Amino acid sequence: PAELEGKVKFISGLNQLPKPARHGRTHALKVAATDVSVVPETISKLYNKGSHTAEKITQGAFEFQDLTAFSSSDLSTFFSNTGVKSFDVEKHFGPFQQNPPQAESTLDVQYIGSTGEGATNWYYTSSGWMYEFSEDFATDNKGFDVVSMSYG
Secondary structure, rough: OOOOOOOOOOOOOOOOOOOOOOOOOOOOOOEEEOOOHHHHHHHHHHHOOOOOOEEEOOOEEEEEOOOOOOOOHHHHHHHHHHHHOOEEEEEEEEEOOOOOOOOOHHHHHHHHOOOOOOOOEEEOOOOHHHHHHHHHHHOOOOOOOOOOOOOO
């Protein structure tokens, strides 16, 4: 609106914009749950990772809006079910609460740690959204070499 011109410079956290209308019909692909799975082994083969490891790299899963964190017990189950080498998340930045665990956070930690085998793993939560994270990270990246975000 004209009355706000020159007064508002930026709005953070805006989401859920209207979705564009779809034209034509779409059809769901019928696949049984047992037909497809993506596990760390699938990703390693897809990218021809071989025996390469990520030693000397610090990587982290980044989450937003004070969401609860990953689940350590789910991480242990992931190791058992997939056979990947276990890893620790050595540092946490920002608010960190595991109960109730956030599925997105848990998946992010499981997959960055298992595909970046040998790396040092950290976890970062921002109380804001990507703008606030970017401002904080631009000031001090805290030593991260790889940042994983599955939002936005």
